[in-house]
Amino acid sequence: MFKKILQSLSKSQTAKTEAPKQAAVTAPTKAAQATSGVLNQIAKPATTPDKPKTPEELCEITPKMSKDQIQAQLKLLYRRYNRSASSLDSKIRSEADQMLTAIVTVREKNFGEI
Numbered sequence: 001m002f003k004k005i006l007q008s009l010s011k012s013q014t015a016k017t018e019a020p021k022q023a024a025v026t027a028p029t030k031a032a033q034a035t036s037g038v039l040n041q042i043a044k045p046a047t048t049p050d051k052p053k054t055p056e057e058l059c060e061i062t063p064k065m066s067k068d069q070i071q072a073q074l075k076l077l078y079r080r081y082n083r084s085a086s087s088l089d090s091k092i093r094s095e096a097d098q099m100l101t102a103i104v105t106v107r108e109k110n111f112g113e114i
Contacts, residue, residue, distance in 0.1 A: 055102035055109075070110055078103050 056062075059077055061070055077099065084096035 055105040058099060058102040059106050061106055067110065070106070074103055074107055 059073060061073060065073070081096040081099040081103070084092050085100060087093050087096065
């Protein structure tokens with residue numbers, strides 16, 4: 001139940017204590033470049049996939065909404081998807097996990113760190 005909140009708290013604590021690390025960028029090998037060139041020529045999708053929705057879009061939050069409306073919407077969504085997070089169906093569980101992550105992200109953005 002409190003998994004997402006604990007993850008958010010631990011994330012905010014580690015961000016305060018550790019300096020951001022930059023990932024090292026490695027150059028692709030010639031074999032990888034040749035393989036990717038072949039794959040690009042062979043596998044071209046007929047339609048482009050939809051871009052992933054932002055957390056605000058997932059939670060149906062609009063810029064016109066007041067803080068009280070946002071809080072009520074997040075409360076409703078949390079109740080709904082927190083129940084689904086313990087489902088036996090893996091598809092429902094993964095969707096609930098994605099939504100709970102979006103809810104925490106929107107909450108932190110609008111109301112500050114937990």
